[in-house]
Amino acid sequence: MDNLSVNHLIGIKDVTREDIELIFKTADSFKDVINRPIKKVPSLRDITIANLFFENSTRTRLSFELAEKRLSADVVNFSAASSSVKKGETLVDTVNNILSMKVDMVVMRHPNPGAAKFLSERVNARVVNAGDGTHEHPTQALLDAYSIRERLGSVEGKKIVIVGDILHSRVALSNIFCLQKLGAEVMVCGPTTLIPKYIHELGVKVEHNLRKALEWCDVANMLRIQLERQDIKYFPSLREYTMLFGLNKEILDSLDKEIIVMHPGPINRGVEITSDVADSKQSIILNQVENGVAVRMAVIYLLAGKIER
Numbered sequence: 001m002d003n004l005s006v007n008h009l010i011g012i013k014d015v016t017r018e019d020i021e022l023i024f025k026t027a028d029s030f031k032d033v034i035n036r037p038i039k040k041v042p043s044l045r046d047i048t049i050a051n052l053f054f055e056n057s058t059r060t061r062l063s064f065e066l067a068e069k070r071l072s073a074d075v076v077n078f079s080a081a082s083s084s085v086k087k088g089e090t091l092v093d094t095v096n097n098i099l100s101m102k103v104d105m106v107v108m109r110h111p112n113p114g115a116a117k118f119l120s121e122r123v124n125a126r127v128v129n130a131g132d133g134t135h136e137h138p139t140q141a142l143l144d145a146y147s148i149r150e151r152l153g154s155v156e157g158k159k160i161v162i163v164g165d166i167l168h169s170r171v172a173l174s175n176i177f178c179l180q181k182l183g184a185e186v187m188v189c190g191p192t193t194l195i196p197k198y199i200h201e202l203g204v205k206v207e208h209n210l211r212k213a214l215e216w217c218d219v220a221n222m223l224r225i226q227l228e229r230q231d232i233k234y235f236p237s238l239r240e241y242t243m244l245f246g247l248n249k250e251i252l253d254s255l256d257k258e259i260i261v262m263h264p265g266p267i268n269r270g271v272e273i274t275s276d277v278a279d280s281k282q283s284i285i286l287n288q289v290e291n292g293v294a295v296r297m298a299v300i301y302l303l304a305g306k307i308e309r
Helices: 017-034 059-070 091-099 115-120 138-152 170-181 197-202 210-216 238-245 249-254 285-304
Strands: 048-053 074-079 105-110 126-132 159-163 185-189 205-207 219-222 260-262
Touching: 017 059, 017 138, 017 170, 017 285, 048 059, 048 091, 059 074, 059 105, 059 126, 059 138, 059 285, 074 091, 091 105, 091 115, 105 115, 105 285, 115 126, 126 138, 126 285, 138 170, 138 219, 138 260, 138 285, 159 170, 159 210, 170 185, 185 210, 205 210, 210 249, 260 285
Parallel strands: 048 074, 048 105, 105 126, 159 185, 159 219, 185 205, 219 260
Antiparallel strands: none
16 A cells, blocks of 8 residues: 555544554655755655744754755745734634645644644645644654664564653654554653643553663653743752653663663753763664654655645
């Protein structure tokens, strides 16, 4: 099967394991492309893609833009901070105005959960969710799982712990769905206040002791503390958080096995992870960044195949 079962990428919850494996297989061939001297393919020369970012983003926006340009698509960038949204224009009006310029695909980041789904039901374009509030961030989960597969050969049967601010993280939810669909065991670890109440319903283990979690896992995915989403204090201080849940070289070296360390970025060095861990040979953080372009190329390419001409 060389076709996705979905017309949009709204969340990992909606896709099948076959979809994920097709994206990975496609990303493998694009990874070869981006490591060539000439890094472009003419695959989407007649496709126009609009990047709509209603929330700040550096890495995700650049990664998508690079992926689109590597595929030779025409790219339109839209930033809400300098747009008519500030004057009260609705989301649908904004997008319809952009679509009237004959855009085929929309990549959107929005602070409200469900915004990408809302949009996909109202506009005649393919929609890729680049993060909707604290809900999902599907391409991040895909590139994380792809990076694990690249380093360990497979995701099936592996034990992955996601550490940190699970409550405010769209990355955590998408990762849980993606890793479970690929046959991995998932654990979350963090302060009680940052673990959602419903998490047990997703079939994940919960651990509040970082050392126990690290002894259990093959891979530790360290999340950033999302202070910008926290309207109340969830723990006494960053210093205390770091003492209990920060990963440093001393802990890493004291384990009786070598685990892989990941981080979706941006890193708060010295808070959830120290520099010597982030830059160690066990870290695949830069591989994640490189794989992000290949995985996003694959997603865009496969969805473009579903555009009605």
